[in-house]
Amino acid sequence: MKRIIGIILGALIISSLILAGCSKSTPSPAQPAPAPTPAPAPTPPAPAAPATxxxxxxxxxxxxxxxxxxxxxxxxxxxxxxxxxxxxxxxxxxxxxxxxxxxxxxxxxxxxxxxxxxxxxxxxxxxxxxxxxxxxxxxxxxxxxxxxxxxxxxxxxxxxxxxxxxxxxxxxLNSGTSAAIFQLVASLPKEQVPTKWAFFEEQADWVAELASFMKDDAAKLGIEFSYAGKYQMLAPDYSQLILGAKNSGAEVLVAAPVPPDAIAMLKQMQQLNYHPKAIIFFRAIGDPTWANLGALGDYIIGSSEWDTHLAxxxxxxxxxxxxxxxxxxxxxxxxxxxxxxxxxxxxxxxxxxxxxxxxxxxxxxxxxxxxxxxxxxxSFDEYGIRKDTALVVQQWQNGVQYMVWPYGPGYDTKSVIWHRPTP
The missing domain is CATH 3.40.50.2300 (Response regulator)
Structure with missing residues (x-):
């Protein structure tokens, strides 16, 4: 009997040991250590700047x-x-x-x-x-x-x-220059605007283009260029042009001369007794010496890109x-x-x-x-030209250049003297 009890106790001990061994968890395989977080890359320095x-x-x-x-x-x-x-x-x-x-x-x-x-x-x-x-x-x-x-x-x-x-x-542009002049003209009483004009055309492509725009815009107001003559810059004599304009009955003269040509034209017009009611000289009247001409340079009309009287x-x-x-x-x-x-x-x-x-x-x-x-x-259009440019007209009056077009709120605009007094 004692022998049987010993066998049973031994079996129980062995079983308990087996169960205890089975209850232990199987160890997980070793995990690799996490990789260290890389340091942020340094910001590349800005390229070397030019001195200017x-x-x-x-x-x-x-x-x-x-x-x-x-x-x-x-x-x-x-x-x-x-x-x-x-x-x-x-x-x-x-x-x-x-x-x-x-x-x-x-x-x-x-x-x-x-x-x-x-x-x-x-x-x-x-x-x-x-x-x-x-x-x-x-x-x-x-x-x-x-x-x-x-x-x-x-x-x-x-x-x-x-x-x-x-x-x-x-x-x-030339299109705007012409438009500015004829906007001013259209604002005048119709009876004040002569219908026969003359153009003295310097032999330069841009002047020829300006003349073309002006002739087209003039026709819309019932104005014709009764005379058109050409000349070389700094020509010594303009008498043929002046007499051609005078004999055609032109009462408005248009040109785009450099200052020496403009002064020579005005002097020779006096000598030949040609006194148009209006003279429009682009380019020349912006010269700083124009104010020194006195009565000879007065009442000449022109059109620049901009005028301080706009602001x-x-x-x-x-x-x-x-x-x-x-x-x-x-x-x-x-x-x-x-x-x-x-x-x-x-x-x-x-x-x-x-x-x-x-x-x-x-x-x-x-x-x-x-x-x-x-x-x-x-801002610029598809041709690279500024949109909505102001169309400005100026006139010399008593030795001072004034803006005579456009009129508008905030503008300092003086009335144009359209019929030029005879010197």
């Missing part, structure tokens, strides 16, 4: 268009100095403000030298180019070099229809007038200072918007621009 942003300027500092180029150059530098006093233009690519620098090329009012200046500005490594008048004829070179040209006071329409992507113009209460406009008069004298003309200042404003805004000095990116920013400038908001 080079802005090309193509202007007629010498030659017949110098009365346009000289004030534009002064205002370009004035505007850039203002920007640089605040540190320059912020460029995201470099994460800092960079000062602007003007690289000036004088085209000397010469077409061949204009083309050479365009190529030189490309070689200069400028980011964008601003200019006036004759600069516009070199648009094809800027297109080839993918370098933006932004101009004011360049009026020819034809170059703007060549599909150029890198050319922009804030001017009203007589704007403090920026008044500051620009003061700065230019301090430089050039109280009689210096101011019609081009606003458009010149606006070019710098547009370029600075485009560089900041693009965030880079890449030429194409700057071009795209200008194309999409809607920039608030001293001459109003500026």
């Amino acid at each position: 942003i080079k802005i090309g300027a193509m202007l007629s500092i010498t030659g017949p268009d110098a009365p346009t180029g000289v004030p534009a150059h002064f205002i370009f530098q004035y505007a850039i100095d203002e920007i640089n006093r605040a540190g320059g233009v912020f460029v995201k690519e470099f994460n800092k403000k960079i000062p602007l620098e003007i690289i000036l090329r004088d085209n000397q009012t010469d077409p061949e030298k204009t083309m050479a200046a365009a190529e030189q500005l490309n070689a200069d490594g400028v980011s964008v180019v601003i200019g006036t008048t004759l600069a516009g004829i070199s648009g094809g070179i800027f297109e080839k070099n993918k370098l933006t040209l932004l101009v004011s006071q360049f009026d020819a329409v034809a170059p703007t229809r060549q599909g150029l992507k890198y050319f922009f113009d804030t001017s009203k 007589p209460n704007d403090p920026t406009v008044q500051t620009l007038i003061t700065a230019w008069h301090n430089k050039a004298g109280e009689k210096a003309q101011t019609g081009g200072i606003g458009p010149a200042y606006a070019l710098v404003q547009i370029v600075a805004a485009a560089i900041e918007k693009s965030g880079t000095l890449d030429r194409t990116a700057i071009r795209d920013a200008i194309a999409a621009a809607d920039t608030d400038t001293v001459v109003g908001r500026v």
Whole structure:
């Protein structure tokens, strides 16, 4: 019996040991240690910024268009100095403000030298180019070099229809110049407007284009050009033109002469006893010496791109007038200072918007621009021409140039004296 009990107890002990062994959990395979979290990659440093942003300027500092180029150059530098006093233009690519620098090329009012200046500005490594008048004829070179040209006071329409992507113009063009004159004419009593006009056409493509626009617009008001004659710039004698206009019965004379030609025409008209009721001289009456002509230069009508009388209460406009008069004298003309200042404003805004000095990116920013400038908001149509440009007409009266069109709230407009007193 004791033997049986021992066998049973032994079996129970062995069973308990087996059960205890089975109740232990099987250990999990060893897990690898978690990989350490990588440190964030360091932000790459901004590329080295240039010392300055080079802005090309193509202007007629010498030659017949110098009365346009000289004030534009002064205002370009004035505007850039203002920007640089605040540190320059912020460029995201470099994460800092960079000062602007003007690289000036004088085209000397010469077409061949204009083309050479365009190529030189490309070689200069400028980011964008601003200019006036004759600069516009070199648009094809800027297109080839993918370098933006932004101009004011360049009026020819034809170059703007060549599909150029890198050319922009804030001017009203010849079409706008003609429209401005005939808007003024249409506002006058019909009996005051002679129906026979004459055009003295300088042999230049842009003048021929202007003459064509004016003839078309005149016809809509029942006005005809009873005489049209051509001449070379700086010709010594205009008697044939003057007698042709006089004999045709033309009572309004239109031309776009440089100042020496305009003065010679006026003097020879007196000698030949030709006294039209109105004289419209584009270009010439913006010369700073016009005020010195006295009675000879009075009552001449013209049309510039802009006039300070459009914004007589704007403090920026008044500051620009003061700065230019301090430089050039109280009689210096101011019609081009606003458009010149606006070019710098547009370029600075485009560089900041693009965030880079890449030429194409700057071009795209200008194309999409809607920039608030001293001459109003500026945006461009599909041809690169400013939309909604003001159409301005001026007249010299008693040695002072006044704006005589348009009329509107906030404008300082004086009534036109349409029938010019006989000297």
